[in-house]
Amino acid sequence: MSKPTERISEWSQKIENYQAVSWDRLPEIYLYMDQVLTFMEKQLSLFERDEHTGLLSSSMINNYVKAGVLPRPKSKKYSRSHLALLTIVCLLKQVLSLQDIHALLKTSLDTQSESELYDAFCKAQKTSIEEVCERVDSAAQKGDSALTKLAMDLSIEADARRVAAERILSEQQKGTIEKDLDK
Numbered sequence: 001m002s003k004p005t006e007r008i009s010e011w012s013q014k015i016e017n018y019q020a021v022s023w024d025r026l027p028e029i030y031l032y033m034d035q036v037l038t039f040m041e042k043q044l045s046l047f048e049r050d051e052h053t054g055l056l057s058s059s060m061i062n063n064y065v066k067a068g069v070l071p072r073p074k075s076k077k078y079s080r081s082h083l084a085l086l087t088i089v090c091l092l093k094q095v096l097s098l099q100d101i102h103a104l105l106k107t108s109l110d111t112q113s114e115s116e117l118y119d120a121f122c123k124a125q126k127t128s129i130e131e132v133c134e135r136v137d138s139a140a141q142k143g144d145s146a147l148t149k150l151a152m153d154l155s156i157e158a159d160a161r162r163v164a165a166e167r168i169l170s171e172q173q174k175g176t177i178e179k180d181l182d183k
Contacts, residue, residue: 033061
């Protein structure tokens with residue numbers, strides 16, 4: 001069995017080479033729920049904590065639709081737009097509440113199309129992954145204590161970024177409510 005440091009390095013190499021399916025390569029045909037889950041499992045598997053932790057289930061998708069985060073499927077079939085938005089939601093839900101994700105998507109889609117949003121998300125994600133993997137690879141070469149320190153540093157950074165994102169979204173939502181009251 002390989003050592004944790006080796007497994008971390010292997011994962012880092014895999015995720016650094018990860019490329020989300022581009023908008024143009026997302027299925028053009030409508031998919032049923034089981035097909036959506038199969039597609040999304042392949043799309044998101046590297047982002048799971050381990051091989052036993054899935055990021056998506058049919059009940060989650062149904063809840064996203066009920067909450068208005070995703071549009072309703074047509075005749076129980078999901079489109080390319082659903083797949084793109086699901087990718088974004090599944091990855092952001094690790095950091096933001098569903099309410100904040102909904103607000104973020106709604107505001108973003110006011111100024112850009114779903115394909116533009118998805119492409120921008122994928123590009124930003126790729127850049128962030130590359131930066132983190134460079135740090136992981138460097139720490140892995142130094143051993144377990146360096147990896148532990150990096151885990152702490154990344155956790156602190158993630159929390160600081162989450163707090164900033166939540167504050168931005170909160171202030172924007174207050175601004176939207178104030179504009180609506182002024183009408």
